[in-house]
Amino acid sequence: MAIPRQLPNAITVARIPLAVLSLILLLLGGMLGDSNLALRWTAAIIFVVGMSTDWVDGYLARRHDIVSDFGKLWDPIADKFLTGAGFIGLAILGEVWWWMVVIILIREWGITVHRLMIANEHVVAAAWMGKIKTVVQAIALSWALLPFWLLIGVQAFSVVSLVLMSLAVLLTIASGIDYVVAQVRGARAAR
Structure with missing residues (x-):
């Protein structure tokens, strides 16, 4: 059965509004405290669902041979929106140290900016270590977000x-x- 060619990319892009929604619910739940854990649960579930789509979009693109440069570029960016929102939300609530979040965000967005700068030359797909890092971040954030x-x-x-x-x-x-x-x-090999 054929799927629409843009479905994996649409799933990738959907992670960005999920990141915003998860962050808003997390912070609202944090302001209300333990008296309203429903917002915390909802924020955590949205995060987990959002991170799960990272596997789904990649699987669909590879399975149906519709891997695109857009997907290679935007998949890690969407991941960074989702994980970054989770780390920032937890730091605002005082549940994760800011220095950890700053280190993570500097690395994540520094590499993202570099990828965007060289996107005209070539698209850099995520390497195996970056994928493992994303899985561990997702597990750590899922654990920390779920009460x-x-x-x-x-x-x-x-x-x-x-x-x-x-x-x-x-x-x-x-x-x-x-x-x-x-x-x-x-870069040295290209010279």
């Missing part, structure tokens, strides 16, 4: 959150270094 502290207690929840966020920061730094090294090697 699991109600089930396991605040202390256990905080320890798991710290471990997952620390791993996300380390992989973000490592994948950023990997990207820069690959770009430098590619």
Whole structure:
């Protein structure tokens, strides 16, 4: 069965408004506190659904042989909108340290700006380490957004959150270094 050629790209772009909606609900829920966890749950579920679409759009594009330069460029950008909104929202609520968020955002948007600057020359698809980094960020954010502290207690929840966020920061730094090294090697080989 054939699918519309633009469906994977439409799914990719849909992550951007999902990021905004998730952030708004997270912050509204945070302002209301534990008295209204429905907003927190909703924000978390929207985030999880949004991150799940990252797999769906890629699968559809590869399965139906409709991979596009638009998708290669915008898929990681949409991911960064969604994860960035999650990190910023949690930092605003005081649930993640700002220094972690700043490191992640500098790496994410620095590489995104570079990709956009060289898009006329060639499109840089996400490398394997960048994909692993995105998965770990998604897991860390999903854990932190879902109010699991109600089930396991605040202390256990905080320890798991710290471990997952620390791993996300380390992989973000490592994948950023990997990207820069690959770009430098590619530039040297092109000369």
